[in-house]
Amino acid sequence: MVLLKCPVCNGEVQVEDDALPGEVVEHECGAQLEVVKEDGKMSLRLAEQIGEDWGE
């Protein structure tokens, strides 16, 4: 587990070590977050809303 900061409430979020970039995590504050990996370092940002062009 990696301990990351929630960009919304600043609280702590536990994320699996092998989480993939783009993975969506819901924080207890209600925020939908997505995993970002930059130079091997993991962080979180606000996830996108369903886009108009999303689909199969």
Add this chain to the structure above:
Amino acid sequence: MRIGILYDIPRWEERNLIEEAKKLGHEVKLEYTKDSIFLTNERREQEIDVFIQRSVSHNKALLSSLVMESLNFTVINDYNTLIRCENKAITTFLLSKHNIPTPKTGIAFNPEKALELANKIGYPVVIKPIEGSWGRMVAKAQDEDTLRSYVEYQSYSIQKFRDSYYIQEYVNKPNRDIRIFVIGDEVPVGIYRVNDKNWRTNTALGAKAEPLKIDEELRELTLKVREVIGGFFLGVDIFEDKERGYIVDEVNGVPEYKNTVRVTGFNVSQFLIRKIEELIKK
């Protein structure tokens, strides 16, 4: 093989693909489209044998497939296939041009003409965003009054194709439709999507998946769709009409298959990778 997976949101399908590819002894390289940079003539690691396109965003899927093809990679599905799938008008008119049964469908470019079109088709009609999925904003209008409201809503929406009214007959199908898969040159698996309460039978809207027995007619029709649309891995949606038989609703170029695997036990990821192995060996 070295398999590249272009993706933006890792869903069950993407994880399962990674797992099955590794089980079969392949190497997987993930390309997270959202944070990637794509350059013309960029020299990439040429050891990737094939890319599988799994982006949920149509735009990212289309463009990242195109870029990878421009760098001479094999991409499943390729840009040309995705264009034909993502835009429902392109799909429908191409299929009907090749005499594949589709719902009677028309397109108009302003609200008055949209109503005129619907009168030609006959109510009830279905109006859909030209691009979209999971049944989102697909609406049925019983009469002109209702359609007028939908058309007005669309005209003030921020949809990309808000000035293009894609309208079709309501097909009086049973409480289900068919989702059937093309993988390589085969049609190995499919499901019914059953919903007793909602005429929209998307599983995203609560339809139940049930295994489908694929008859010869359905197989042939699906392969014919593939001939017209192209591609290597497709999810084809088909209606059953009492009088006319099978009618092709649409084609999905980045199909989801979690429910299909769950109810049929058929390993879609593994089958797909095996078919790609054959393709690459050729």
